[in-house]
Amino acid sequence: MKISARNQIKGIIKSVTKGQTTSHVQIEVGGTIITASITNEAVDDLKLTPGQSAYAVIKASDVMVAVD
Incomplete structure (x- = not known):
């Protein structure tokens, strides 16, 4: 897969906590x-589990x- 977002940070999933509609x-x-907030459907579709390698992809118009 290729994606236009430049902020792609590879890491390891530590936890997946499902709520009513959002994980x-x-x-x-x-x-x-x-920490990313995504739909439960996306978690299921991607089959996300702790220990799995994944990317945090950050696309923002403001930083x-x-x-302190």
């Missing part, structure tokens, strides 16, 4: 966790910056 998928990348 939270945690992907670990170098010790950092990225915010914060400091």
Whole structure:
């Protein structure tokens, strides 16, 4: 598969937590966790399971910056 998004971050799925309609998928990348909220249908279609390799693909029109 090819995709136009430039922010493709490969990691390992740590957990998949299903809710009523939406799942939270945690992907670990170098010790950092990225959490995606996707539909339960997408989780089932992709057959997502902990330990599986996956990409976090980030496509955003705005990026915010914060400091302490």
